[in-house]
Amino acid sequence: MTAPEDSKLKRREVLAGILAARGDALAVSSLGTSTYDLFAVSPAPENAYLWNAMGLTASVGLGLAIAQPDRRILVIAGDGDVMMGIGSLSVIAAQAPENLSILVIDNEGFEETGGQAGLSAFRADIAEIARGSGFRETMVARDEKDAARLADFLWRRTGPVLAVAKVGASSDGPVYPCMDGPELVRIFRAAVLGDASP
């Protein structure tokens, strides 16, 4: 189960491979490393970077998917964020938004807070939980060969779908997108709605 650290998938490489094919998709990232990674590999006004509210990334994605049914929504969330909001997978499965894809960046720990082990390091299998919550399609990427299938899986399958990328610790430092909350909303809404009003 535990591969040597240097043989594990690198989170920004995985994410860059997926987001290169994003087209006009909207992305939502969980606080911490997922937000830094999204900003590092695919900075765009169509990114909703979260800075707080751990556990709610998938729920934010669901609200956005319902509001923007003609665009693909990619939720990029850490394993800790997904575990904290695990019930939201059942909510999403019940609503069945065809345009919603979830990528779980699973480093099996809490990297932001010092690398403590997370629940997916023990017995929890997030892809299996998603299946039990009602997701019809899930996949787990453990190596480069699996990772090469992620973009196709996340962008082309009918949602909701969930993929888990088992990654190593981040070797890249944090890069920070805008930390002004109202400004983040203004930028995103202006890009998506053509509406700069509050």
Place this chain on the structure above:
Amino acid sequence: MSQAAAQTDDGWSRQVHALAGEAGISLVATVPDAGLTQLLRLCSDDDRFRVVTLSTEEEGVGMAYGAWLGGTRSLLCLQSSGAGNCINALALPAFTRSPCLMLVTMRGQEGEGNPAQFPMGRAVRAVFEAMGVVVMEAMTKEEVPVLFGQAADLAFGEGKACAVLVAQQVIGVKDFAK
């Protein structure tokens, strides 16, 4: 008034349903409560609304933000117990100055038959206000639509989190003897 009687006393529910439609709300997220039965049924039966059942109330705070980013207005309907579940989630609308409109049916007030409901019932206002939520409490059924209209204006007009509390005396008291 019994809970069963409350469910047939739908005056305020009809008014809130109508006002929600007028306010352009199209998404209703909820962990249900008996006092919300009429309102949720009216919204479920109305094609203008999509009603989403949550596993826990804070998901509705996240959904409200995502929906707002995508140009959709939402309403979160919850029982007062769920206010406590929303605490950290409310940092999201507070930080981003985004709307988060909530309708809360109260437990743990005058006439409550389950003493276990008192601690959270008493804490709702303090918890919400600590997280920057504007709290308005309707003590009569006539006040519910008035305050709901004000809360919707404030939420969507100024990007505030607003909660309308519907007092237990309005919705009736659950009778545990039955």
